Amino acid sequence: MPSFYGRRLGALVVPADGVWEKRSFMDPAANVGGGVRFNVSDRLMVRSDIRARLIFADGDTDAMAVFAFNVGYRF
Numbered sequence: 001m002p003s004f005y006g007r008r009l010g011a012l013v014v015p016a017d018g019v020w021e022k023r024s025f026m027d028p029a030a031n032v033g034g035g036v037r038f039n040v041s042d043r044l045m046v047r048s049d050i051r052a053r054l055i056f057a058d059g060d061t062d063a064m065a066v067f068a069f070n071v072g073y074r075f
Contacts, residue, residue: 004062
């Protein structure tokens with residue numbers, strides 16, 4: 001678990017009855033990034049994409065890098 005959420009959850013102690021309390025967060029987030037598509041031929045393409053996902057909460061920010069690589073074929 002990222003420390004960004006670990007600090008907000010506090011100490012996790014196993015409950016006596018064995019049933020965990022459900023917790024969720026509704027934090028604002030933003031994605032920033034871009035990608036490039038290369039047409040290898042008239043039917044085959046390759047695309048790469050890199051993004052930074054930023055999550056904001058309680059005056060703190062968590063950043064995560066997301067990379068994708070795609071291969072496509074047109075019929």
